[in-house]
Amino acid sequence: DVKVTQSSRYLVKRTGEKVFLECVQDMDHENMFWYRQDPGLGLRLIYFSYDVKMKEKGDIPEGYSVSREKKERFSLILESASTNQTSMYLCASTSDRAYGYTFGSGTRLTVV
Amino acid sequence: AQSVTQPDIHITVSEGASLELRCNYSYGATPYLFWYVQSPGQGLQLLLKYFSGDTLVQGIKGFEAEFKRSQSSFNLRKPSVHWSDAAEYFCAAKGGAQKLVFGQGTRLTINP
Numbered sequence: 001d002v003k004v005t006q007s008s009r010y011l012v013k014r015t016g017e018k019v020f021l022e023c024v025q026d027m028d029h030e031n032m033f034w035y036r037q038d039p040g041l042g043l044r045l046i047y048f049s050y051d052v053k054m055k056e057k058g059d060i061p062e063g064y065s066v067s068r069e070k071k072e073r074f075s076l077i078l079e080s081a082s083t084n085q086t087s088m089y090l091c092a093s094t095s096d097r098a099y100g101y102t103f104g105s106g107t108r109l110t111v112v
Numbered sequence: 113a114q115s116v117t118q119p120d121i122h123i124t125v126s127e128g129a130s131l132e133l134r135c136n137y138s139y140g141a142t143p144y145l146f147w148y149v150q151s152p153g154q155g156l157q158l159l160l161k162y163f164s165g166d167t168l169v170q171g172i173k174g175f176e177a178e179f180k181r182s183q184s185s186f187n188l189r190k191p192s193v194h195w196s197d198a199a200e201y202f203c204a205a206k207g208g209a210q211k212l213v214f215g216q217g218t219r220l221t222i223n224p
Contacts, residue, residue, distance in 0.1 A: 033211075040216060041216060044214075100146060103155040
């Protein structure tokens with residue numbers, strides 16, 4: 001089975017810190033995604049990537065950036081964390097030949 | 113704009129009762145459609161998907177969904193729920209690009 005691994009399940013960071021959320025997939029998928037999940041809002045797309053060094057903004061990119069230097073790794077960066085970025089962050093991947101996504105277990109980030 | 117709507121934020125059913133979770137989509141053409149389930153503290157697991165063909169789709173854990181083009185709906189059903197079905201359920205759709213658009217989610221509570 002495809003595995004998508006998010007490096008941290010829980011993180012607590014201070015306001016203004018630079019935060020890195022890491023995601024690694026092991027099935028050579030071309031496409032990777034970062035979502036944030038908030039109660040009553042479902043999952044909202046932050047950024048996605050179709051290929052190494054390629055990135056595109058999703059629906060809520062403000063306050064975030066991403067990096068994809070290797071095909072298997074897609075990092076989400078909070079340049080200066082704020083309390084309104086407290087959320088659950090989910091990474092997902094899929095290949096061009098498939099239709100469904102595989103999700104990681106999520107990182108619950110709290111910014112204090 | 114492409115969108116997915118789950119009208120019910122929270123549903124409570126008794127164990128052994130039947131279940132139907134509603135999902136409506138708004139796309140220019142029929143998208144690929146998915147249902148995911150998320151247990152507390154976990155990532156998302158794919159229950160079933162619809163691409164084309166038979167409008168009644170069978171999934172894992174005894175779930176099924178029916179695609180109705182005339183109603184732009186893709187409702188999830190289960191004849192008899194179990195306490196382990198308590199979770200949050202997300203409907204999602206994918207158009208021409210690889211992006212998945214999610215509904216707001218429906219939280220399912222099971223009464224013993």
